[in-house]
Each structure stands twice: as C-alpha cells, then as structure tokens.
Amino acid sequence: MQVESKVIKGLVGNHAVAYAVKQAKPQVLAVYPITPQTTMLEKLSEYVESGELKAKMIRVESEHSALAAVYGAALAGSRVFTATASQGLLYMTEMIYWAGGQRVPIVAAVATRAIASPWSILDDHHDFVSKRDAIWIQLMAENVQEAYDLTIQAFKISEDKRVLLPVMMGFDGFILTHTLEKVELLPDNVVDAFIPPRDFNLIDFSDPLGIGQVASPEDYIYYRYEAQRSMERSREVITEVERDYEDITGRKYGLIDCYMCDDAEYIIVSMGAWSGDARVAVQKEREKGIRAGLLKVRTFRPFPKDEVKQIVGKSRGVVVFDRSVSYGSGGVLANEVKSASYGLDVPIHSVIAGLGGKDVRPLHMEKVLDDLALNQLEDERWLL
C-alpha cells in the first residue's frame, strides 16, 4: 500500500544516504572520511552523537580497518554500514574480497571518484567498477532520490537469506553527493516494517566455528561456485525487493531502466548520474526525428545480461557511455554490453568520457547519437 504521508526535503546526496542509513538502524558503523564522502560521515556522526541513531560508531585509522570492523560486527549479527570512495576503496580492497568471499551482509556506499595518478577528487567510475569481481552486489544511483531509495533497498537485499552478499551502492561523487535535490523521504515506521531487524548471526559461543580459514582446492572452488549461484539468485531478490518498494513509494526501479526504448532505433547505454543528461539528449534527438532511447544499467553486479540483450536486439545501433576504462581492452560497461549481446548483429560503439570529472552535457551525447544515426561513429571514441 502506498504511503500517504510524504515528507519532502531538500538534501544533498551524502545527507540523503545518511538519512536512509539512520532509518535502517544499523548497530555498528565504521567509516573513514574521504572526499567526496566526508559530509556523509559527519552527518552520521551527528546522528549518533545526538542519539537519533543508536549505533556504535567505530573511529578507525583507515578504510581497511573500517571494513574489517564492520565485517566482524556483521558476522556477529549486527546490521552494519560503511562508506568510502576512490583511494579509500582501493585501500579497503583486501577486506572487500574477504567480505564478498565470506558472503557477509554489509552495505557500503561508494561516492565514486577518479583514481590517482594523476590526482583528482572529481567524479568517474574507475573505483566502483574495479570491484566487479569481488562478489559484491553493485547498484548505481542516477539521482539523490535513487541514492536514498537504493540505500534502504540495499539492506534488505544484502540480508535476504537467499542472497547473503555485501552490497555496494555507488553514486557519483560531487554530482550527487554534493548536489541539493528534492527528496521524498519515507516515514520511520514504514522503513522499520520494510527492513525488520536482522535475526541471524554466525557467532555463537556455545557452538564455535571457524571463519576465514584455509580451504582445500575442492572446498575453495565449491564456495566460489556457491557465490556465483547466490549472485544469480540475487536478480530475483532484487526485483522482488524493488517491487515491494514500488508498492510503498510508487517509484519503479528495475535491474535496468528503459527510457523511450520501445520503438528506439538507436540506444544510448549509461550508468549513474549522467543518465539524467542522456534522457535530455534522447528527448532532443526525438525532436529532430531520430528515434533514440536510453538504457540505464542500475545493477552492475549481477549484470542484467538478458534484459540488456533483449533491448539491444531490437535496435539498429548502440552506443555505450563509459566513465571508466579497462586499459588495453575498452570501456568497462561497453565490454559488458558487448558480452551480453553476443550473437546479435547490432553494432555496439563505445564512448569514453567524463573521466576525472570532465564535464559531459546532453549536447555531447546528442552529437554522438547524431553520428551514430549517420553511421559515422567510430568503434571507440574519446570525448577529450
């Protein structure tokens, strides 16, 4: 049933996510500050200090320790949260793999940011996509509202017993973290009912067990197989959680989002905040008589292969916009789309843009779509 009493506030992305975390009522937080995530940590600290959020905020000396701390707390049965970005996510990487391999329910927000060298504090997706093989569910938000919604959904997905995987919620650094937007917030009691307290743990002193020890080759490959199966199962769970969320909020999300895809000849594929710009570009193209459409990838892991293939198969040409590159190969999202579209006879082009915060506007996307429609787009184009 849809919630009647809507609270609408103006919030920057970091504060919207902090608000969602407060409503999810985690018991343990461990966060190390890093631009552009810092104001989220400040807000969370305020909530803990004022007693609005009854949680233990562990002050750690690094991102590696931050994830190690919430990893242990999550094993013991706590609902946990951490957040980071860029170099912090890289420093956290060893524990990222531990948490994924152990399949611990953790929610981590990543305020995406470029990686050194050269140094940059501005947005791109290199940090986020570098964790694609770490057995984490990876969701990506388009706007502040979606960042708020995804954070709440992330706790439910992560703790679902069919899944039991950590969830990374990515949202573009500065573009979303520091932009004030109108956000529709759920009442606390609705969130309480949506994500009830965690009711299970792995640590029981009367029944000791070992966690994180050596596995024989037979056991190791078995557990990795189980992790893959859990990832596959999570598609269904994510869809289900989103459906439940839609019932409450009326906001519809999916593994992918399609904008004007139904009769589209030319598809632009994107992930994250600039999907908003892509929507504008699609509208402009339509005005010019070019049947364009947007395919937004919301779940990077598990990757929505079937959904992408279906949309791509109906089109005449596809261009994938990437904020990250697998150097020596190509755009990361473009490679995913190509792989999912195996067997189709549709040209898939790659555009690399927006690295290190380089501004990308609807106009840039329009030009690319124009060239795609005129068959003048290279396989890989960099918007320098």
Add this chain to the structure above:
Amino acid sequence: MVNVQEGIPIARPKIGSSGFTGSWRITKPVIHYDACTKCRLCYFYCVENSIDLQQDLYPKIDYDFCKGCGVCADVCPTKAIEMVREVK
C-alpha cells in the same frame, strides 16, 4: 547450534582438518624435564598452540602439529628445551 546457510565458507573445529603439520618439521624440540621449572613461557609463546600443560603443570609438546619453529627453545630461561635435528 548456529544455522549456517549452505554454501557459506565456515569450518567446524576438528583436529587435523588441515593435515598434520608436524610433518613439516626438520628440528624437533625435546624437553629435558629435570631442568624445567614449570614457568610456562613455552606454553604461552607457542605460536601453534602445540604445547599443552599436563596435570602436574609440566609442558607437553604435541608432535602431530609442532612445526619445529624453535620459539619455545628460545624463550626457555633454563635452556631445558633442545632442538634436535630430525632430518638426516
């Protein structure tokens, strides 16, 4: 009993589940009990928990798991533990 989901990597405690690491040893610690003062330093320092205390509080080495690192011999204040080469 913890209800662990199938497929989550955990292990139940079991002696020797990862093999008998004593076979890695090339030098073996041997306690000369006449020199032992029951100070228990070897017991505290053993990195593999391979030294247990007997009823009379004298230490006893579990050779199934002792890797022969020699820490016990090094910390023994009365030099009561001798490292004997096992490999010929």
